[in-house]
Amino acid sequence: MIKPKNLIRHEFIGLKVKVYKSKNKYMEGIEGIVVDETKNMLILETSKGEKMIPKKGTIFHFYLNDKVVEVEGDVIAFRPEDRIKRKVK
Amino acid sequence: MKIRFIDLHVHSKNSSGENQIEDYLRVADMLKIKLGFCDGIKYSEYISGIEIKPKNIRELNEMLKKCLNEFDFILVDVKEPRLIRKCSENYKIDIISFPHYIDYYIARSCRDNNIAIEIKLRDLITATGSKRIKVLSNIKEILRLKRKYEFDLIITSGAKSIYELRSSTDISSMLKIIGFEEDEIKEAMEIVPKKIVEYHRKYYIISRGVRILRNNQCQNKKLYL
Numbered sequence: 001m002i003k004p005k006n007l008i009r010h011e012f013i014g015l016k017v018k019v020y021k022s023k024n025k026y027m028e029g030i031e032g033i034v035v036d037e038t039k040n041m042l043i044l045e046t047s048k049g050e051k052m053i054p055k056k057g058t059i060f061h062f063y064l065n066d067k068v069v070e071v072e073g074d075v076i077a078f079r080p081e082d083r084i085k086r087k088v089k
Numbered sequence: 090m091k092i093r094f095i096d097l098h099v100h101s102k103n104s105s106g107e108n109q110i111e112d113y114l115r116v117a118d119m120l121k122i123k124l125g126f127c128d129g130i131k132y133s134e135y136i137s138g139i140e141i142k143p144k145n146i147r148e149l150n151e152m153l154k155k156c157l158n159e160f161d162f163i164l165v166d167v168k169e170p171r172l173i174r175k176c177s178e179n180y181k182i183d184i185i186s187f188p189h190y191i192d193y194y195i196a197r198s199c200r201d202n203n204i205a206i207e208i209k210l211r212d213l214i215t216a217t218g219s220k221r222i223k224v225l226s227n228i229k230e231i232l233r234l235k236r237k238y239e240f241d242l243i244i245t246s247g248a249k250s251i252y253e254l255r256s257s258t259d260i261s262s263m264l265k266i267i268g269f270e271e272d273e274i275k276e277a278m279e280i281v282p283k284k285i286v287e288y289h290r291k292y293y294i295i296s297r298g299v300r301i302l303r304n305n306q307c308q309n310k311k312l313y314l
Contacts, residue, residue, distance in 0.1 A: 004295050004299065004301050005295055005296075007299065008296075008298075008299055061302075067301055067302075068301070068302040069295075069299065069300070069301055069302075070292065070299070070300050070301070070302060071298060071299050072298035072299075074298065075297060075298030075299065088296050088297075
């Protein structure tokens with residue numbers, strides 16, 4: 001089951017995400033559902049189509065059941081298959 | 090420039106201090122400063138933190154595990170250079186208490202992990218003779234590294250009795266003599282302490298780079314500042 005503790009080792013596709021802070025000011029506030037993920041990008045489906053958001057230098061808000069989890073993009077800047085192997089300190 | 094000093098290192102009678110909390114608050118009102126009590130007890134009405142003095146890395150990790158997310162700030166007091174280096178790499182720590190040893194590595198990792206270095210004025214006031222010269226040169230070394238690597242600096246009184254509390258004008262004029270500029274003083278006395286307390290009231294830390302937003306009720310606490 002997905003929890004804040006295991007979020008960064010979990011599959012992101014299908015989760016609701018909001019860009020809280022970004023190096024690119026125009027990306028702040030973009031909200032959508034993750035449809036794909038690469039090493040450096042999260043691809044969100046928003047009301048205005050698909051948007052590619054870089055992970056590095058961005059802070060995301062992941063909406064889990066009743067909690068909002070803030071994740072720094074630098075922590076998740078790995079290939080999804082490599083992310084689950086990583087040890088969380 | 091008007092500064093509202095937030096003193097995050099005060100010991101009341103509940104730890105190693107000499108006076109009750111009420112006495113401190115009375116004097117703080119007179120001096121127009123805010124206090125953060127470093128007693129290791131969670132007070133709901135005041136800013137409360139914990140000071141830990143680990144002897145080795147294992148002890149440090151055990152203590153941090155216990156007190157993370159419990160207090161408004163975590164202050165670590167260590168003497169060994171090896172331990173100071175380890176502390177500067179730990180994201181769970183907020184403040185490193187007046188290190189007698191500091192180098193470029195510590196300065197850089199403090200900046201990366203958002204750890205503030207504390208300058209404790211109690212050490213300067215109580216020291217005499219050659220000890221005071223060492224403390225002064227240590228403060229100047231910290232200031233030099235702060236300007237180069239831009240880590241957070243925080244100024245506290247380290248008071249253990251009400252007579253060791255100082256007003257913001259006293260401290261700022263003393264720091265100006267040492268070589269601080271007005272912006273640096275404002276940042277170290279007001280902005281950085283406020284940032285540390287608000288961060289802990291807003292977030293519940295899970296791991297490096299992952300945190301949960303606390304409820305709105307907790308967030309409203311920042312109005313106290």
